[in-house]
Amino acid sequence: MPKYEKADVERRMTGAVESLKSDLGGLRTGRANTALLDPVVVEVYGSMMPITQVATVSAPEPRMLAVQVWDKANVSAVEKGISKANLGLNPMSDGQTIRLPLPDLNEERRKELAKLAGDYGEKAKVAIRNVRRDANDALKEDEKKKEISEDDRKRLEDEVQKLTDRHVADTDTAVEKKVQEILTQ
Structure with a gap:
């Protein structure tokens, strides 16, 4: 054989x-792209999980990403995960939604x-x-x-x-x- x-x-x-x-696809250009957050991992429930397993990521505007966290208890963990990913994004929490404005490059x-x-x-x-x-x-x-x-x-x-x-x-x-x-x- x-x-x-x-x-x-x-x-x-x-x-x-x-x-x-x-x-x-995860590299940032000037436009909002949900794939930008694909490498983000979040520490929830005692383990590391991809952000897509704890929240919904969308691009409501050309220069804005929105992360809708499913469990309110995980909002701060998701914010930390986004910050640790070193993507140059500044998370702003609004209840269970985290907004990520994309600054000009x-x-x-x-x-x-x-x-x-x-x-x-x-x-x-x-x-x-x-x-x-x-x-x-x-x-x-x-x-x-x-x-x-x-x-x-x-x-x-x-x-x-x-x-x-x-x-x-x-x-x-x-x-x-x-x-x-x-x-x-």
Whole structure:
């Protein structure tokens, strides 16, 4: 039974790109985006939980996020979680609703966010290259076990490289798009 499976390689590479897009969605531009609060974790009921498990996040205005906390006892914990996430947001509590006005991004903060987007892109590329390495190792092992020929291994390695190139290009495109969004809004 060969170790190499193209579908698995493609799934893992696509997963790296999707994870990158999710991470980029959490980077703040000038507009309110509920994904901005996705990385926020809150300490409630003695454990750490994602904010989405204790509250509803919405964007009622282009420059405002609203967090509707389900249990009034958790409002201060949610505020602390938002502050600890270091997103540059100042939570204002209003009963069970926490309002988060998005301040204008200054040039320095825009550059920091653009650099962070680039860092996320590099991490995704590393993940994609690790998948390529694993696939090539599996192909070499399959050849060693005489399950595939040397020609098949070389052909499949080319196929893996094409998949890698395509996913790295997708990563670059996503990062470029996000950087443009950060620098222009």
